[in-house]
Amino acid sequence: MTTYTRPITRMTLGLSAVALAAGLGTGTLGSASTAHAEAPSSSNVECSSPSRVFQLRNGGTEIWYASYTGLESAKPKAYAWVKAGTLPKERPGKAIAAHADGKNSVQLIVTDDDGGMRSFSFGKERRTINSGTTLATGSASKPGKYNFDHLASDGNKLYGVNGKALYVMTSVSTTKAPEGFARVEGFNNRPVAMFGNSGPGSFKLAWTDGGGDLHYSSVRNTGTGWKEQSRTAVKDFSTSTSIASPGGNVTLRKSGNTTARTMVDPVDGRGETSTMSKSSAPASGGMSAVPTTCTVELPATKPNTTNEGRAFDYFVAKGYSKVQSAGIVGNLMQESGVDPTRSQEPTGPGRGIAQWSVGDRWDALKTYASSKGKSATSLELQLDFIVHELNTYPAFGKSDLKKATTIERATIVFQNKYEICGDCHQVTRVKYAEQAYDKFA
Structure with a gap:
């Protein structure tokens, strides 16, 4: 992507x-x-x-x-x-x-x-x-x-x-x-x-x-x-x-x-x-x-309100470890800043938090959104769609992601198996993932 x-x-x-x-x-x-x-x-x-x-x-x-x-x-x-x-x-x-x-x-x-x-x-x-x-x-x-x-x-x-x-x-x-x-x-x-x-x-x-x-x-x-x-x-x-x-x-x-x-x-x-x-x-x-x-014993924390924090909490709630969740969020930060309305600039095909491509997976996301009665640009819907793809298509790397025990490994697995990017800026993704872990874990 x-x-x-x-x-x-x-x-x-x-x-x-x-x-x-x-x-x-x-x-x-x-x-x-x-x-x-x-x-x-x-x-x-x-x-x-x-x-x-x-x-x-x-x-x-x-x-x-x-x-x-x-x-x-x-x-x-x-x-x-x-x-x-x-x-x-x-x-x-x-x-x-x-x-x-x-x-x-x-x-x-x-x-x-x-x-x-x-x-x-x-x-x-x-x-x-x-x-x-x-x-x-x-x-x-x-x-x-x-x-x-x-x-x-x-x-x-x-x-x-x-x-x-x-x-x-x-x-x-x-x-x-x-x-x-x-x-x-x-x-x-x-x-x-x-x-x-x-x-x-x-x-x-x-x-x-x-x-x-x-x-x-x-x-x-x-x-x-x-x-x-x-x-x-x-x-x-x-x-x-x-x-x-x-x-x-x-x-x-x-x-x-x-x-x-x-x-x-x-x-x-x-x-x-x-x-x-x-x-x-x-x-x-x-x-x-x-x-x-x-x-x-720290007092109970307030819910995360930023898109990055909400995404991190979402994946933890779905059963991914904090390390694995940080790896996913680090990728989304690099792809879109975790903005569900993001379009690839200036006229590229990427859309949403994971920059799914128009004519391919973005179209699949819109069909999925329609079946759920939700907006395609909803953050929650797009997070649901990531989990849907991970659960449905083994090639997107859920098995390897669930085995990841370090932030770097989790970030790279999601980058290579799910994002399948060209110029990935891997070092940046890992830094974002580390920031997400330190901030939300």
């Missing part, structure tokens, strides 16, 4: 921190046309246990620990930092990430200058390091691949940054190095602080840049490799090197000689901020919190 090309627009989402205490900066709020009703606050964040935070100190030879309670309340409490254990001076740690939360212990991952990786068990009762296991080694002459400036966990995957390169690690265990290790395409930044974000949505990684701006990143396996898409959430959020998240879109950061707790939503861009006692302030340098301690 012919295509209707429109400029790609990257969604820019804002984040505001409502400062409840003097001296805390707030970011510049952007606009976001999303379906979320309101952002996390103390009324819809729940933390299952004390939030445990860890930090390397004294040149990486010591692991320090602090806990925070009531992070979901208006007045959270902090407890003083204490030393939990030491590392050999000949092999100090460089970056640390709290990864897995067990009944009696927390798994910590520590990497070093030689590119090695170790797993440590922190005992909750005694608040000390119980044991450590070497997962990978390196040396000055033959460094390993885990020489990271920053390390973060979302409770499932590990993320590491070396210079401006971002790496993702999967299948992390306590006994061996991660089974998956890959460089992420699309990332070319040098974070000042980095932390996992285990809240709802696809933005599982967050980081700040040299100017103090806060960004959220979505890191996905596209089937052909890992790719990153980031959003600048707020300007002038913090220049601190000490920022962590216990989950639920809650952040903890060093703010002068105190700790600031901020509840944020990377989509809606609103939140609450408060400070805690001076004794709670971490030292300067990377820190990491158990990433799954807090969860957030």
